[in-house]
Amino acid sequence: EDQVTQSPEALRLQEGESSxxxxxxxxxxxxGLFWYRQDPGKGPEFLFxxxxxxxxxxxxxxxxxxxxxxxxxxxxxxxPEDSATYLCAVPNSGYALNFGKGTSLLVTP
Amino acid sequence: EADIYQTPRYLVIGTGKKITxxxxxxxxxxxxxxxxxxxxxxxxxxxxxxxxxxxxxxDLSSESxxxxxxxxxxxxxxxxxRPSHTSQYLCASxxxxxxxKLFFGSGTQLSVL
Numbered sequence: 754e755d756q757v758t759q760s761p762e763a764l765r766l767q768e769g770e771s772s773x774x775x776x777x778x779x780x781x782x783x784x785g786l787f788w789y790r791q792d793p794g795k796g797p798e799f800l801f802x803x804x805x806x807x808x809x810x811x812x813x814x815x816x817x818x819x820x821x822x823x824x825x826x827x828x829x830x831x832x833p834e835d836s837a838t839y840l841c842a843v844p845n846s847g848y849a850l851n852f853g854k855g856t857s858l859l860v861t862p
Numbered sequence: 863e864a865d866i867y868q869t870p871r872y873l874v875i876g877t878g879k880k881i882t883x884x885x886x887x888x889x890x891x892x893x894x895x896x897x898x899x900x901x902x903x904x905x906x907x908x909x910x911x912x913x914x915x916x917x918x919x920x921d922l923s924s925e926s927x928x929x930x931x932x933x934x935x936x937x938x939x940x941x942x943x944r945p946s947h948t949s950q951y952l953c954a955s956x957x958x959x960x961x962x963k964l965f966f967g968s969g970t971q972l973s974v975l
Contacts, residue, residue, distance in 0.1 A: 757904075787963070796868075796952050796966030797905075840905075849895055849920065850964060852905040 759853035766860050769830045774856045776841030777823040786824050789840040831860045868953050868967035883938045883970045885953030894936040897952040943974040
């Protein structure tokens with residue numbers, strides 16, 4: 754069964770303190786790994802798609818990387834506005850995305 | 863900017879009422895989805911559609927039903943709401959061949975008393 758596991762569940766950082774979020778997956782025939790950001794009371798917002806091991810994508814202070822078993826979302830010098838829940842997802846065998854539970858990130862001034 | 867809209871944003875209703883959650887998108891996307899999300903939990907797919915007159919149930923069993931009569935509209939209906947239906951309901955859409963990049967609405971937070 755396709756599975757997505759994210760760690761840690763929650764992360765608290767000081768402003769400027771860099772860190773990484775992890776997403777491990779078990780899926781046969783990966784057709785992309787997706788990262789989303791979700792703010793409280795809102796729907797997830799698309800960040801990145803990665804398709805092959807070794808691929809990297811960047812957006813402002815975020816950089817996503819992919820290996821054959823996991824993906825990392827690196828946050829460099831975070832700001833309070835980066836506080837959100839970060840979701841990882843992979844397409845399942847049929848039709849839609851399987852999401853992990855997410856990492857709740859809090860960045861304090 | 864994704865153009866997918868859900869109404870209402872919040873709904874508090876009594877047990878036994880019939881409710882319909884609305885979802886519309888203006889992007890001409892073929893695929894549409896309903897996910898259910900409880901606090902601190904992952905999103906679970908409850909319904910999806912590949913196009914007009916196409917509807918399928920997702921991984922999570924749900925007592926709700928959906929219809930897809932027009933490309934842009936994908937409403938979700940609960941015939942008789944119960945407290946166990948209290949949750950956030952998220953609608954999403956994607957284009958054919960987009961490798962499942964989903965655009966989400968802001969969600970409907972449903973509370974059944």
